[in-house]
Amino acid sequence: MNTDALILMLSSISIITCITGYFFYKVLTTKKKSEPDSYSEND
Amino acid sequence: MIKKQSEGWGTRVGLVLAMAGNAVGLGNFLRFPVQAIQNGGGAFIIPYLVCFLLMGLPLLMIEWTIGRYGGEKGNHSAPFMMDRMGKKRIWKYIGVFGIFSNIGIAAYYCFIESWTLAYIFHSVIGSFTGMTQTEVVAMFNSFVSLGETTLIPLEALLFFLICLTINVYILSKGLSGGVEKVAKIAVPLLILFGLFLAIKSVTLKAGSEGANFDGILGLNFLWTPTFDTISNPKVWLNAAGQVFFTLSVGMGSIQCYASYVKKKDDIALNSMSAGWMNEFVEVVIGAAIIIPLAVGYFGIDGVQQLAELGGLSIGFKTLPFLFNQWGSFLATISGIFWFGLLFFAGITSSLAMGMPVMSFLKDEFNWSRKKSAWTFGAIILVLGLPTVFFYNFGVFDEYDYWTGTFSLFLFAMLETILFAWVFKAENGWKEYTHGADFKIPKVYKYIIKYITPVLLIIVFVASTIKPINNDWKGEFNNLINGNGWSLDNTSVIKQALNIGLREQLENTTDPVLREELEQKILYTDGAKILLLLTFIGVVYLVRIASNKRKREGRYKNEH
Numbered sequence: 001m002n003t004d005a006l007i008l009m010l011s012s013i014s015i016i017t018c019i020t021g022y023f024f025y026k027v028l029t030t031k032k033k034s035e036p037d038s039y040s041e042n043d
Numbered sequence: 044m045i046k047k048q049s050e051g052w053g054t055r056v057g058l059v060l061a062m063a064g065n066a067v068g069l070g071n072f073l074r075f076p077v078q079a080i081q082n083g084g085g086a087f088i089i090p091y092l093v094c095f096l097l098m099g100l101p102l103l104m105i106e107w108t109i110g111r112y113g114g115e116k117g118n119h120s121a122p123f124m125m126d127r128m129g130k131k132r133i134w135k136y137i138g139v140f141g142i143f144s145n146i147g148i149a150a151y152y153c154f155i156e157s158w159t160l161a162y163i164f165h166s167v168i169g170s171f172t173g174m175t176q177t178e179v180v181a182m183f184n185s186f187v188s189l190g191e192t193t194l195i196p197l198e199a200l201l202f203f204l205i206c207l208t209i210n211v212y213i214l215s216k217g218l219s220g221g222v223e224k225v226a227k228i229a230v231p232l233l234i235l236f237g238l239f240l241a242i243k244s245v246t247l248k249a250g251s252e253g254a255n256f257d258g259i260l261g262l263n264f265l266w267t268p269t270f271d272t273i274s275n276p277k278v279w280l281n282a283a284g285q286v287f288f289t290l291s292v293g294m295g296s297i298q299c300y301a302s303y304v305k306k307k308d309d310i311a312l313n314s315m316s317a318g319w320m321n322e323f324v325e326v327v328i329g330a331a332i333i334i335p336l337a338v339g340y341f342g343i344d345g346v347q348q349l350a351e352l353g354g355l356s357i358g359f360k361t362l363p364f365l366f367n368q369w370g371s372f373l374a375t376i377s378g379i380f381w382f383g384l385l386f387f388a389g390i391t392s393s394l395a396m397g398m399p400v401m402s403f404l405k406d407e408f409n410w411s412r413k414k415s416a417w418t419f420g421a422i423i424l425v426l427g428l429p430t431v432f433f434y435n436f437g438v439f440d441e442y443d444y445w446t447g448t449f450s451l452f453l454f455a456m457l458e459t460i461l462f463a464w465v466f467k468a469e470n471g472w473k474e475y476t477h478g479a480d481f482k483i484p485k486v487y488k489y490i491i492k493y494i495t496p497v498l499l500i501i502v503f504v505a506s507t508i509k510p511i512n513n514d515w516k517g518e519f520n521n522l523i524n525g526n527g528w529s530l531d532n533t534s535v536i537k538q539a540l541n542i543g544l545r546e547q548l549e550n551t552t553d554p555v556l557r558e559e560l561e562q563k564i565l566y567t568d569g570a571k572i573l574l575l576l577t578f579i580g581v582v583y584l585v586r587i588a589s590n591k592r593k594r595e596g597r598y599k600n601e602h
Contacts, residue, residue, distance in 0.1 A: 001259060005266035008085040012092075013327050020323040023316035023481075027059050030480045033307065039052050 050119075050405075050412075051303050053219035055313070061218075061226035062300055062317035063324075064391025066291045067233070069155060071325040071388060073354025075285060076334045080265055080350055082281050083272030088326070090273060090282035094498075098283060100318060101487060101495040102292040102455060105462045107314040108475040110301025119302040119402035121295035122585045123592075125458065128466040135585055137461065140454035141295025142403055143581045147446025147574055148294070149396040149419075150426035151439050154199075156389035157206035158359060159382045161186065161198060166378025171363040172371055179364040187434045203431050204424075210390065211420035214397045215413045218303060222394050229387035234324065236384040240377065241331035243369075247339040253368035254339040261338030261346070265330060276505075276515040283502050288447075289325055290318060293455030296395040299402050311479035332381075333357050340365055358385065407588035426577065429570060436566035437544075444538055445574050452506055456499040459491075468492035507535040541567055 001009070052058040079087045113124030121141020125134040165171060171179060184190075189197050213221040247258030272278045291297065304310055337346045337357055349357050362381055366374040400422070401415035410418070430439045462471050472488040510518030511529040522528050530536060532543030541564055548560040592598055 001263040002267060004268050005085050005263050008088060008268055009262065009266040012088050016319065016322050016326050020316075020319040023312065023319050024059070026312055026481060027055060027316045030309075030312065032055075033478075039054050039058075 050218050050402075053223050057219065057223035057227055058300070058304065059313050059316050059320070060230045061223050061391070061395070062297065062313070063320040064226040064230045064388075065296055065300065065395035066289065066317060066321035066392075067230070067324045067388050068289070068291065068392040069159075069358075069385055069388055070285075070288050070354075071321070071329040072237070072332060072385065073358045075289065075325045075329050076265060076332075077350045077354045077357070078281055078285050079330065080334060080346070082278045083269045083275075084264070085266035086268035086270050086272050087278065087282060090279045091285060094279070094283045094286040095322065097490060097494050098498045098502075099286040099290050099292070100315075101491045102287075102459065102499075103290060103297065103314045103318045104311075104475050104483075104487065105459055105471065105491065105495075106292060106297040107301045107304075107310040108471055109458065109462065110298035111304050111306060111308075111310050112474050113298065114302030114304065115306050117406065119299055119406055120399050121298055121454075122403070122588070123406070124298055124302065125461060126589075128461055132589070134461060134465075135589060136582060137454070137457045138295070139578070139581050139585055140293075140450050140457075141298065142400055142585075143578050144294045144446050144450040144454060145296060145396040145399050146422055146426065146577060146581070147442055147450070149393055149423050151430045151442040151447075152389065152393050152396065153207050153210065153423060153427055154203055154430050154434070154439065155355070156210075156386065156393055157199070157202040158186070159386040159389055160206050161202040162359065162363070162382040163379055163386060164202075166363070166366075166375055166382060169371065169375065171367055171374065171378065174364060174367065176361070176364045180360045183360045189432070199434075200431055203427065207420055207423055207427065210393050210397060210423075211416050213390075213394055214401060214419065215416035217412055218300075218398070222398065225394065226391055229391050230320075233384040233387040234328065236380040236387075237324065237328035237332065239380055240336075240384070241328050243377065244332050244336040244339070247336065249339075252370075256339050256342055258335040258339045260343070261335030262331065264338055264343050264346070265334045277513050280502065280505050280515075283498065287451065287455070287502070289321060291392060291395065293451035293453075293458075294396070295399045295454070299399040300395065302402070307478045309478050309480040311476060311483050312481035315481065315483075333362065336365055337361060340368070403584075403588075407584075407591065426573065429566075429573065433566045433570075437563050438566050438570045441567045441570040442574065444533070445571070448506065449535060452499070452503045456496070456503045459496045459499050463492045463496050509534040539571070 052061075079085075079091075082090075109124050109128065113119070113127055116127060118124045118127060120138070122135040122138030125138035125141075126132065128134060170182070174182070186199050189199055191198075195201060213225055215221065216224075245258045245262055247254050249256050287293065301310060301314075304313075333354065334346060337349060341349065349361060352360075358381075363378060366377040366381070368374075369377060397416065397419050400419045401412065404410045404415040404418060405412065426442075430442060433439075462468070468488055468491050471491065472485075476483065508528065509531040511531045513531060518528055532538070532546075537543060544560055544564045544567065548557060548564065551557050551560060
């Protein structure tokens with residue numbers, strides 16, 4: 001691959017993958033609020 | 044004891060996956076890579092990401108907020124969510140688009156979804172084994188023309204009915220019992236299938252498995268930037284269009300899903316997570332499948348020609364032939380994975396189209412979940428059958444234009460203006476950040492207020508006055524030189540009047556071609572009338588629902 005393409009591809013892929021991973025990790029690990037929430041499993 | 048909601052999400056992950064599944068559709072794998080190579084290769088990612096940050100993410104914030112805010116008072120469909128945001132009753136009629144678009148899109152989208160189901164079946168039974176490229180193309184053409192591709196008569200119709208029944212059955216099970224369960228299986232699986240195919244495509248080596256070039260050459264082709272394209276307005280509009288379609292905004296489905304989230308629960312982190320997950324599937328996985336694979340066998344020139352025919356053509360007319368080159372076992376597995384991932388991408392989106400319609404019927408007419416789901420199925424059957432029977436006469440494309448493009452742009456533009464300037468961006472921002480598990484940069488409040496509405500107005504106006512051959516630069520020059528502005532046949536006015544087909548008819552003397560064009564004009568005009576009647580029907584139902592609310596005194600409790 002030529003350098004321009006490689007730089008653009010790797011930077012785009014790594015930025016998007018890191019942000020996606022970060023947000024999804026936060027969704028998985030953020031503690032549930034103590035009050036009842038929207039999710040019926042907790043009712 | 045806590046009062047149970049009649050409908051709700053089972054888990055937070057389920058909600059995020061369902062929202063991501065709603066956004067991830069066939070376009071992530073078939074439209075994005077083709078758009079990229081036609082609009083500057085790697086340089087396309089720059090306008091694409093700018094549009095995502097300035098238009099896509101704000102629209103997600105707006106739609107999640109409208110949804111949760113509407114849901115607080117038990118409104119789960121766009122008309123009465125919109126109604127709650129402004130004092131003027133007219134806003135609920137803007138929300139009509141949030142039901143109409145879903146019906147219109149589902150009608151043709153279920154048909155494409157059914158192709159994927161049929162092609163999984165054909166991959167399993169080995170229909171493509173030993174076929175030449177021409178035979179694969181002929182099989183597809185025969186399939187969509189309701190010809191006999193296998194022993195099953197009217198196969199496309201049969202798979203459309205099966206696909207629609209699956210959708211309705213899942214919808215009848217509700218959010219947590221149906222939609223969420225499917226999303227939890229479908230989204231991880233489609234990512235897994237996509238990763239397998241992406242790795243296989245990119246690692247393709249010239250000389251092995253019948254390939255003429257390395258798959259990596261395709262990646263190089265797709266990502267090599269042509270930076271001078273960035274100054275072309277066409278590229279920016281195409282990037283904005285791609286962001287728009289990929290996120291499934293302007294439909295009313297995000298608002299509907301979000302309306303089942305309680306006020307104190309987060310929507311900031313959830314919306315970001317779902318939105319970026321869609322980007323991951325599109326840019327990281329979607330870009331690495333069809334182009335590297337096709338370049339491996341046809342070279343760059345061949346793929347440029349294929350790209351002119353669109354992603355659907357590569358996906359259905361080319362890939363089954365290419366998989367064949369990998370031997371029967373891998374061909375079967377790859378066929379199942381490819382059409383399986385398209386099916387999962389499709390069904391998670393089509394389910395999201397059903398929910399706003401069902402919610403409207405349940406909220407306003409107290410219908411049961413089952414009754415609403417089967418009614419939705421019946422509507423889609425009536426509207427979808429013309430796309431099945433008259434696919435080759437342009438009915439499918441007509442639906443796509445008016446419901447899948449025009450209505451989306453219009454609705455997104457109007458809801459953003461309503462949110463930013465009538466409901467006020469300040470109030471909207473408070474609503475969005477309420478209960479947030481993640482701190483969103485405050486600059487987005489100003490982006491929502493000033494930048495996103497302007498961008499959406501530009502995108503909408505641009506779609507209505509699209510210049511001939513999408514040549515913005517050339518047409519601006521013509522305008523400056525006093526030569527006027529020539530509209531493209533896909534601009535709103537010309538599309539409405541069927542100018543393109545009529546011009547073709549005028550310029551044709553061949554009687555066979557003339558008859559074909561006359562039929563096309565007849566069927567596409569018929570499709571327009573059908574869609575118009577559907578729109579009027581939804582307006583009428585919203586009117587009835589509004590009067591019913593007045594009688595029951597429900598408005599008093601909302602404002």
